[in-house]
Amino acid sequence: MNRYPNPSASSGQALATKTTTWRGWGTLCLILAALALPAAARTRPHYGGTLRVEIEGDPWQQARRLVFDGLTSIDADGNIRPALTMNWKSENDNHRWQFSLRTGVHFHDSTPLTSASVVASLGADCATNCPWTAVHAVGSSVVFTSDSPMPNLPALLAGDGYLIALTESSGGTQGGGAPSNAKGTGPFQFTAVNNGALILEANDACWQGHPFVDKIEIVGHKSIRDQWLDLSVGRADLVEVPAEQLRQAREQHLTVAVSPSVELLALAVADGGVLGDPHLRAAIALAVDRSALSNVIFQKQGEITASLLPSALTGYSFLFSADRDVNKAHELRGGLTPPPLTLSTEVGATMQLAAQRIALNLREAGFNVQVAPTGKPQHTDLVLLRLTLESNQPQAALESLLRGVGVANPVLESTPAGLFRVEHEFLETHTLIPLLYLPRAYAVGGRVRDLRLSPDGAPQLADVSLEDAP
């Protein structure tokens, strides 16, 4: 249980945890646990120790949030909190925003954080794909201006795309994809890549305070099986649990932290060429069997959806029908037999299986769909993708999702009815077909305390402490 208040960083999502011991290790673990029990409990976190993390993907992607901070953050309740900026104000009907920087913040190399360094970082981050037209340094403030209103800018700036780095140091990369000189203001600083492990050390001068652990080692590109094995023998402290393996993790009595629904599995449909006909796109939307995807591929761990935002954020997602209707799909196709379509997806056995299942569904509705082999980027008509819900603030989350699929218009609505209208208008184009919302989950070893997940489901490793720390 997380006992300490974090003054300004985004706070975590509620966890669903289950604490037991490994099957087969039961008796031994009970004996060891009894021996290890302190004379009395303590609940405040201890400082020190090394946290060992293993993941399937690129370790640098896991590390970025620990090395860099955003200008703002979002707490578990969806409230926007100060981070590198202390306060902000909008003018001119949200066309201009001024953010005042927190004083006394330094990058890892002791360079002071200035408005100029923030502007340089933001310019390098998103270039032309930013929600703003221009960003300027004005004294100790950063000023954003835009031709369109930016009502969600403070929330958007909490997202992964707008983390602040010292740009002049974004040089070459070492193994693991980490920039060798990555300098941020975050609780950890990149130090080395050692035997394939990305090494981060605590930033003593972090404006949010020294993190509880002294060091984090992140080993990337490890299969889930190997991660779980390492966890079982004490070689890893925190490993991944894919949604489709959550049930298995629980059966194996792993201690699992599960986020709310934060990953949207969706089918992107090209709106040109053969699929330029909106009736064909609507037919595809009706042909997909979400229940089969959920039950078979994702082992009932997903939340079936036809809306962009999950039900927990809006309460209205039931208004979008997720039912399959093959007859209606045939009807909408109007007897046309479209030329063969190609469906691609990201690397990964589960996503490949899901793509195969969708192709089968579409064939049943009269489409000829082939799944493209992985690792060969090519133009495809359909793409099965996972979109991460970066915010738990509905308005910003919707704008962020829409930006992720190339819709750059700001979401000006803030009421549930207004957001429903925006979603409905976009989904009527059938260029993106929401399928399932999936949680993110991690399993932890017995010495890990106070693991919480951020609104996007990422583990908040700076707030983790170790039971056996000195």
Next chain:
Amino acid sequence: MKLVWLFAVVMSALTGLLAQTSNAATSPWEQPAASLADGIAGILGPGQAHLTIRNQSTISTGDIPAIRRRLEQDLKAHGVLASGAESANAIRITLSENTRERLWVAEVIEGSETRVTMVHVEPGSQQQAQASGGLTLRKQTVFTTKDAVLAALETSNGLVAVEPEQIVIYNYTAEGWREVKRVRIGQTRPLARDPRGVIFPSGNGDGFEASLAGTACSGVYQLTGEWSVRCRESDDPWTIVQPSVTQTGSANQGTATQMDISVTPFKAFYNAARNYFTGVFSPSLGEEMPPFYSAAQIVRSASNAPLLIGGIDGKVQIWNGPTLKPVSGTRDWGSDFAALTSGCGAGTQIVASGSGEAPTDSIRAYELPALEAIPASAPLAMDGTVTALWTAPDGKSVFAVVRSAADQYEVDRVTASCNE
């Protein structure tokens, strides 16, 4: 059937609708039902429609008939009559919710056309039942805030809350505590990740002295009716036991006799880069103390008031000069505890937070007649995690800061009553 979605945006921010409503004469569903009926009537106009209601929220099924009656009544007032399933029009109402609020959605179906209207409703709050036991602890919420609270103090001139980066002063009004002043502390060194602080009344009772990591603040209520607050960098020791407090205690079980006891002022140095006291006291206790999270004084008599220390290794020890002795029976204790002069039993109990095994925290009172902690009350469930616990200046209550799962901070006053 081809559905054409049109939208009738009827939004009513019905803030505070359910909260703090204990008046049985006013139904909490009255206002949302009226607003939703307005929206429906605006779409449908006078006529008949088949009304269905489904509940996808945490509203009790027992409340649904009342909500239905209310809606039918309000619709009727607009000329919309609920009819049988044979009606050409249908109103499908879903009582839904998200993580922040309730959402009532009406789908108004006329032929092949469906239009939607919705209202959102603030979630209600419920009073928690009190725990009972040999000594009964009760909690009363003093105030809640979205910001982290490290410590708070009620003075005759207002309530002072210590936050990680600010001192916030509230005045009591008919609506509760209202913020009147907010002063930035302006720390120059990095904040602590597990920030802590203490606050005590200043000598004349008109002001306060607060300590945070590397910083000391003081506040004075001036004759002009305004607060003057000043903060400075400081590594001075923190006051950990309130000095010169007159307490009501009882030397014998069952007799609540009045006796004046001057509690020894204890000050200890805090490790500003961590979350614990170093173990060094000022003035020195004459013995090396371990680093500790919490300390409290147990007043047994005027000449017997040992100090209880909760070490960072999880061990609870008692110091009554000249040596430290381990206390048993503290396995269920968390890192925080405070003394409570209840007048029950031995007079002073220790109120300790839970060991953190449960999803939500609890606090419990213990007697320490010797070197064993004996439960003196049932655990009192708190609505989240106890992040701070301290004794009130008069010693007769303790204050707890509780952080909810939604990161709301609640300052609770916990008192005890003696059971027969």
